Amino acid sequence: MNYDIFSNKLEKYIIGDIEWGGFGAMYARRKLIMQIAHAFNRIPIFRYTSNVYDDPFKQFDINLNTLKEKGINEISKFNFTDSEDVAVFFDFGAYWNSPNMQKYQCWHPQEFDYLSYSGFLYNLLKLNDNYTSKVNEQISFIKEKYEINTFGNVLALHLRRGDKITESPYLSESFLFETVEKYYDGKKIFVTSDDLDYIYEIENKYPNYDFIYDSDEKRYGDKSVSNAEMVLRNPSLKEQETLTFVKNVEILKQCKYVIGTHSAQMTKIAGSINSFLNKKDNLLLINPENNTFEKMGSSISSS
Numbered sequence: 563m564n565y566d567i568f569s570n571k572l573e574k575y576i577i578g579d580i581e582w583g584g585f586g587a588m589y590a591r592r593k594l595i596m597q598i599a600h601a602f603n604r605i606p607i608f609r610y611t612s613n614v615y616d617d618p619f620k621q622f623d624i625n626l627n628t629l630k631e632k633g634i635n636e637i638s639k640f641n642f643t644d645s646e647d648v649a650v651f652f653d654f655g656a657y658w659n660s661p662n663m664q665k666y667q668c669w670h671p672q673e674f675d676y677l678s679y680s681g682f683l684y685n686l687l688k689l690n691d692n693y694t695s696k697v698n699e700q701i702s703f704i705k706e707k708y709e710i711n712t713f714g715n716v717l718a719l720h721l722r723r724g725d726k727i728t729e730s731p732y733l734s735e736s737f738l739f740e741t742v743e744k745y746y747d748g749k750k751i752f753v754t755s756d757d758l759d760y761i762y763e764i765e766n767k768y769p770n771y772d773f774i775y776d777s778d779e780k781r782y783g784d785k786s787v788s789n790a791e792m793v794l795r796n797p798s799l800k801e802q803e804t805l806t807f808v809k810n811v812e813i814l815k816q817c818k819y820v821i822g823t824h825s826a827q828m829t830k831i832a833g834s835i836n837s838f839l840n841k842k843d844n845l846l847l848i849n850p851e852n853n854t855f856e857k858m859g860s861s862i863s864s865s
Contacts, residue, residue: 568599573632574649575605575606575624576640577626578594578606578651579608579609579652580592582612583790584790585615585804586828586831587827588615590830593683597669598652601669607622607628614793615790618693618805620689637649639653642662642666675859676858676859676865677837677845677857678834680859681834681835681839684835696805696809697805697808701809701812701813708774713817713818715750716748717745718754718814718817718818719738719742719751719754720755720822722756733823746819750772751774752773752775753773753774754776754813758779811835814832814836815832815839819846823848824847833845
């Protein structure tokens with residue numbers, strides 16, 4: 563794969579907003595903007611308009627300041643054609659649930675599968691120095707606590723709960739551990755969830771496994787309030803919730819396999835990076851509606 567996919571000599575740009583929404587959704591928004599930029603041979607530029615979470619990523623070398631420096635002031639609405647406009651704006655609101663969404667939500671170059679391509683794009687997003695330091699500190703603490711040197715032989719479970727119940731059922735616990743037994747012959751399982759009590763519950767139910775988790779991680783598991791809404795109401799949680807997400811992605815992408823709900827962003831982000839880096843499919847997405855496995859990109863929910 564050409565790692566320099568955005569070295570566009572035509573210097574045409576597409577700008578997309580990173581706006582209000584869950585952290586995982588805005589993480590995925592960055593990937594979608596890069597994906598559409600690639601499809602139309604443009605350079606992606608992010609405009610960060612949200613104050614809900616921190617922006618933990620390094621800026622790309624080409625950003626909004628580039629447009630100012632080049633004196634590019636006219637920005638047209640992107641119409642999903644190969645227009646000659648130098649700079650266009652990607653309107654996510656107009657895109658969502660449109661025919662263009664059906665066509666481009668899971669777009670990828672024909673020579674690459676969607677899972678690896680997604681992992682490649684997500685892997686272009688690098689944490690800034692501040693967040694890198696904080697994440698490394700927390701991961702070192704977990705490794706010392708559980709006396710492990712690497713997550714390479716550890717299975718990862720992302721058990722999304724809380725307000726996810728408004729979209730779909732929670733994962734079936736019996737089916738989940740049937741899957742664990744089928745795909746994993748080890749004992750060490752890293753588990754992350756927005757419901758710490760549930761982690762304690764399964765730890766007691768399945769004593770044959772050695773569960774690894776961050777017991778210092780503050781989780782809330784509120785079924786009626788989304789994480790974004792909670793942080794919006796409590797701005798002091800902004801850094802904490804940003805750090806929790808990116809720390810868990812960093813751990814999950816190092817694990818042997820990643821298992822989670824087909825519509826959970828953290829599962830898909832970390833699992834696709836993991837698969838890209840290891841050059842094999844290490845992601846198991848479960849549709850809890852019918853206890854079946856889905857390939858990433860096989861539906862809009864799993865995109």
